[in-house]
Structures are given as structure tokens and as C-alpha cells.
Amino acid sequence: MFELNSKMNDDRIDELGENHVATSAKNPIRSDAFDISNEEKIAKIEKSVQDILHTLGMDLTDDSIQGTPKRVAKAFINEMFMGLDPKNMPKASTFDNNYNYGEMLVEKNIVVYSTCEHHLLPIIGRAHVAYISSGKVIGLSKMNRIVEYYSKRPQVQERLTMQIVQAMQEALGTKDVACVIDAKHLCVNSRGIKDIESSTVTSEFGGKFKEKETKKEFLQYLQMPTIF
Ligand SMILES: Nc1nc2c(ncn2[C@@H]2O[C@H](COP(=O)(O)OP(=O)(O)OP(=O)(O)O)[C@@H](O)[C@H]2O)c(=O)[nH]1
Ligand SMILES: [Zn+2]
Numbered sequence: 001m002f003e004l005n006s007k008m009n010d011d012r013i014d015e016l017g018e019n020h021v022a023t024s025a026k027n028p029i030r031s032d033a034f035d036i037s038n039e040e041k042i043a044k045i046e047k048s049v050q051d052i053l054h055t056l057g058m059d060l061t062d063d064s065i066q067g068t069p070k071r072v073a074k075a076f077i078n079e080m081f082m083g084l085d086p087k088n089m090p091k092a093s094t095f096d097n098n099y100n101y102g103e104m105l106v107e108k109n110i111v112v113y114s115t116c117e118h119h120l121l122p123i124i125g126r127a128h129v130a131y132i133s134s135g136k137v138i139g140l141s142k143m144n145r146i147v148e149y150y151s152k153r154p155q156v157q158e159r160l161t162m163q164i165v166q167a168m169q170e171a172l173g174t175k176d177v178a179c180v181i182d183a184k185h186l187c188v189n190s191r192g193i194k195d196i197e198s199s200t201v202t203s204e205f206g207g208k209f210k211e212k213e214t215k216k217e218f219l220q221y222l223q224m225p226t227i228f
Contacts, residue, residue: 025162027153029084038077038085045073080115083152090145092171094136104214106130106221107143116187117154125183125199129164130218132208134174143168157181157202165204175207178218 036044049069053060060066082088107129114123127147131138150163161181168177180203189196208214 025159025166027084027155027159033084042070042073042077045076046070049073079152081152081154083149088149088152090142090149092142092146092167093139094171095139097133097135097137101133101137104130104132104218104221105137106218107140108222108226110144110147112147112151112160112181112183114151114153114155114157114160114183116185117156119187119191120154121186121191123151123155123157123183123185125181127161127164127179127181128218128222129168130178130209130221131168131172131174132176132214134172134176136172136174138168138171142171146171157183157185157200161202161204165206169206176209177207178205178209178215179203180219180222 046069049072050060053065053068058065060069077085108126110127110129112123112125112127115121116123129143129147146167147164150160150167153160161179164179165177168179169175180201182199182201184199188198188200205215209218
């Protein structure tokens with residue numbers, strides 16, 4: 001079913017502005033995902049969460065939890081999964097590199113709050129994004145916004161890392177982009193194997209960042225303490 005639909009999904013997402021995302025890094029979003037409004041989605045999710053809490057045996061007339069289904073629905077649509085809505089894609093303002101800055105730029109320690117698509121539990125970590133200008137520069141905060149947008153989906157960390165790089169490559173018109181993410185998955189830390197110490201590192205190196213020296217320089221900047 002998913003296999004059959006995936007091409008259709010890709011076309012639909014392309015139409016909505018995600019054509020920079022290679023097929024391998026696309027979230028499995030159904031082609032009819034945008035046929036209903038966000039208000040309708042909130043109402044449906046509210047009903048589903050009511051059912052879950054009822055099934056768990058909770059008394060939904062209790063003052064503290066009677067608003068929970070609506071709260072969860074709003075948090076899903078407006079915050080935790082807002083990155084599923086292409087209308088929320090950040091405008092990645094770029095400028096001409098008039099000052100001819102020729103070295104890499106690294107945006108370090110970008111906070112990542114995402115959600116694991118296997119258990120719907122939090123992924124919490126840091127992304128480090130770098131690029132080398134081929135004529136354009138990007139507003140610093142736009143890198144944080146790109147990370148935030150792709151984080152706010154049900155995700156696996158590998159795909160998130162690739163999507164960030166692909167969005168930056170598209171915005172800047174260069175392959176010379178890299179991203180490293182180090183994150184904790186609560187599905188590993190707080191349930192299942194319950195290993196509170198482990199974290200997951202993923203990376204994607206495009207263009208010049210595949211070269212040993214460039215990669216090394218980027219990774220060395222990540223070791224530098226930020227003192228100010
Ligand atoms: N590759 C990858 N795996 C992830 C990510 N987030 C969660 N997972 C893993 O997805 C896997 C799902 O495995 P299942 O065996 O179906 O689920 P489970 O029975 O809950 O597995 P346990 O967590 O081992 O209890 C788990 O091993 C998770 O650790 C991610 O971002 N990338
Ligand atoms: Zn998980």
C-alpha cells in the first residue's frame with residue numbers, strides 16, 4: 001500500500017515546495033494528507049486521544065484532564081508536528097556574499113526537539129550545521145529554523161539529518177553543506193532498554209565536506225568550547 005502510494009506522495013510534496021528533498025529522505029506522508037484543514041485534524045485527534053484516555057480507564061470529567069485531548073491535539077498540529085505542514089516551511093533568506101567570505105560557516109549547538117516516529121517519544125539533542133558559500137550566504141537564524149521545521153515531524157534521526165542538508169543545499173545553491181546531530185531518544189533512554197547514557201550521532205556531508213581536511217576542520221570546530 002505504502003509502496004504504491006509513495007510516488008504520488010512525492011509529487012504532492014514537490015508541488016507543495018519540498019522538491020529539494022531526495023526521495024530517500026522524504027517522510028512517508030499520504031497524498032491526501034492536506035485534504036482536510038488543521039481545525040478538522042485537531043478535532044479528529046482530540047477524539048482519538050479521548051478514546052485512548054478512556055481506554056486507559058481515566059475519568060475524563062476530572063477537572064485536570066478534561067482538557068487534555070484538546071491540548072494534545074493542538075500540541076500535535078501546532079507544535080510537535082507543525083513541520084508536516086509545508087505552509088510552515090521557513091523562508092530561507094539568502095544574500096549575496098558581497099564580502100567574499102571564503103571559509104566555512106558553522107552554526108553550532110542548535111537545539112533539536114523532535115519525535116521518534118516509532119514510539120512517538122521525544123528526541124532531544126543538538127544539531128551542528130555548516131556550509132561553504134558558493135556566492136550566497138544565509139541568515140544565521142534560518143539554519144536554526146530549517147532544523148526546527150524538519151524536527152517537528154515524526155522522524156528518524158538519519159532522515160532528519162539528510163533533510164536539513166538538502167534544504168540548505170537548495171537554499172544556498174551549493175552541495176557544500178554538512179550536518180551532525182547528537183541526540184537522545186527517550187524510546188531508548190526511558191523505556192525499552194532504558195539506557196539513560198547513550199546518545200545517537202548522525203552525519204551527512206555534502207560536496208567539499210566529503211573531503212578529509214574539510215570534514216576534519218568542521219568536526220574540530222565542534223570540539224571548541226563556546227566561551228563568551
Ligand atoms: N535507525 C533508527 N532507529 C530508531 C530511531 N528512533 C528509534 N529507533 C529504533 O526503532 C526501533 C524499533 O524497533 P522495534 O523492535 O519495532 O520496537 P520495540 O519492540 O519497541 O524495540 P525496543 O526499543 O528495543 O524495545 C528501536 O530499536 C528504536 O531504538 C531513529 O531515529 N533511527
Ligand atoms: Zn522510538
